[in-house]
Structures are given as C-alpha cells and as structure tokens.
Amino acid sequence: MLALTSPVQTPYHRLPAGAKLAALAGVTVVLFRLDSPAPLAVALAAIALLHIPGGWPFAAHALRLLRPLWPFALVIALWHLWTRDIGGGLTILLRLTAALAAANLVTMTTRLSDMIAILERLAAPFARIGLPPRRLALAIALAIRFVPVLSDRLALLSDAWRARSPRRPGWRIVTPAALATLDDADHVAEALRARGGAG
Amino acid sequence: MERSLSHIALFAALIAVLGFVPQIMLPFGVPITAQSLGIMLCGTVLGARRGALAVLLFLLLVAIGLPLLSGGRGGLGVFASPTVGFLVGFPVAAFVAGLVTERLPAPVGWAAGLGALVGGVVVLYAFGITGLSVMLDKTMAEAALMVTAFLPGDMIKVVLAGLVTHSLARMRPGVLLSRS
16 A cells, blocks of 8 residues: 655655645635635646646646546536536636645655654644543554555455355455454454553 | 554554445446445444544544545545545544444344434435535535435445444354444
C-alpha cells in the first residue's frame, strides 16, 4: 500500500506540515466565501500555478487525483444547462475543483510520518479524557500494519471459494473475513498485554 | 483496554480492505462496494462506542494520505469533495447501528439489521444529502434525488449486515462486543 505522497520532491515537501494544513484551512474558507466565477477562476489558476515547481509528472499525478470529481461535474453541467444558470454552475465547478486541488496539493507534498506527528500533537489535549497520544499512535500503526494482512486473508478466502464453486465469491467471504479479524484482534490484545499493555 | 484497542484498530483495517473488494455493478449501472457494509459491521459487531471509534480511526488514516476509500481515494481532498457529508456521517452511522444492536430486545440478527438500516441508511443519508446540498449548492430535495440510485445497493447491505452479524453470533457466541 502506497501513501498518496508524491515521489517527486518539491520545495513544499520541506515546509512544516502544520503551516501547510493551516494555509489549506484558510484557502478553503476563502474559496467557499467567493461567490462568482471570475475570482474563483483566478483562485484555481493560482493553485494550478503552484504545481509548476514539481514539473510535469507531479502535475499529471495531481490531475489524476481530480478524476473522482467528473461524475459530479457531469451532473452539475447538465443541471445548469437545463436551468440556463451557466454562471451558477461555473461557480460550483470552479470552487469544487479548486478546493479539491488545494487539499490534494497538501496531501501530495506531506510525508505520512509528518502527518502522524501533527496528529499526535493535535491529540495531546485528549490525554486528559483518556486518550494518550501514544495509544493513538499505536492504533494507527496497528491499523496500517493489518491492512495488507487482512487483504491477503481476503484473497485467500476468495481463492478457496473459487476452488469450490464456479460462481463469484461476492459477499459470502465477508463473514469468514470478519471472524478472522475478530480472532486476530484477540491475539493482538494478548500479545500487547504480554508486552506490558497499551500504555 | 488492549482488547478494545486491538478490535478498533483491526476493524479500521477491515473497512479499508472491504473497499478493495471489486465493485459489483447493479443492473442499472450503479457501482456498489462492500465498504459501507464494513461501516455497518463496525457498529453491529463492536457496539456503538468502539464501532464509532474504529470508523474515526479509518477516517484518520484516509485524512493523513492513505488511499483507503473505495476506488483508491484518500488524502485531505476527499474532505473537500461533494461526498464529504457521507464521510462525516460514517462514524455516526456506526454509532447508531451499534446502539440499536446493543439496546433492542430482539434476536441479534434482526437487531443488527434494523440498526444497519437506521444507522447505515437513514442517518448516513441525512448527513450525505446535507453535504451534497451544501457542496453543490442544491436544495435538500434535489440532493436527495441524486442519491436515490444508491438506495437499492445499500438496502442489500443492510440485509447482509444482519445476516453476517447473525452468523458471527452463532459460530462464535460471545464474540460480539455489542452484545456482551
């Protein structure tokens, strides 16, 4: 499993993650305040220009990350052509694209370890209500570790199903997968306890 | 303590893995994935509190940049996309599904099915439709119209959530944290 961080090194990779997140929050608030196509087009162009230091492969990666937007773009385009409200449609589309591109830019230029460090710092106040940052970090690490483990388990279950039946496995492997997850969770809990607990 | 933590972490991973299962196309061309079934199961199997925490942990992993949402989506961008309402509703859906499973004095399969219906459809759609209406600048009724295509798939998942929870309880009594 690969994180969405871009392998292309840009100057933004060296900026502190906290600053980038704060800037993103500010930009997003401003984007949702702008209410006509012209300023939003300028904002989108500015965000597009920010991709230049990464070069073409970086920009292509960014464009690929915008792809999930197209069904909505299609619905909005048809809707606003139908109601003859072209300006309103453009406003929505430009705002959506700009907000998504800005958020993706932060994700693409921030390493997973930096994000987890920020998360631990943000979670520090929760220590008083029973969630020490250490426990959160352990939960994140466990979940990330078990994504490939459970993914392999699911693949084995569907192979076993295919060996027995000509039909697709579909939902029938969800029950054994959930059962295996519950068993694994019990084993992990015992292992944690044997090593001094979760802190 | 360790038991809660490991269950929450592993079910967060299970939601992610169910998102990798290939999408099934309904006859009229709407894709359904098993990911929202994972959200419902978090509630019906782990109970309200742990289920909601497992979903929150999953959303954290997505937010810090792991492509774990169905279709390989992830990163901060998904929280700026039109479907953000569904993401916000996910932990609430798991909580409500868990609450109904815990409290309803009915056989566990029926309670889980009803919990999945109330949490995974009624509550989740309320959040999702509100999100669509804000992000796309449409009225609630217009936004509701856009999601009706997904309703049949989600009704199938409600039934599956009830069946899976029922089989888990029968195969391994005591394994459901929601009923212990």
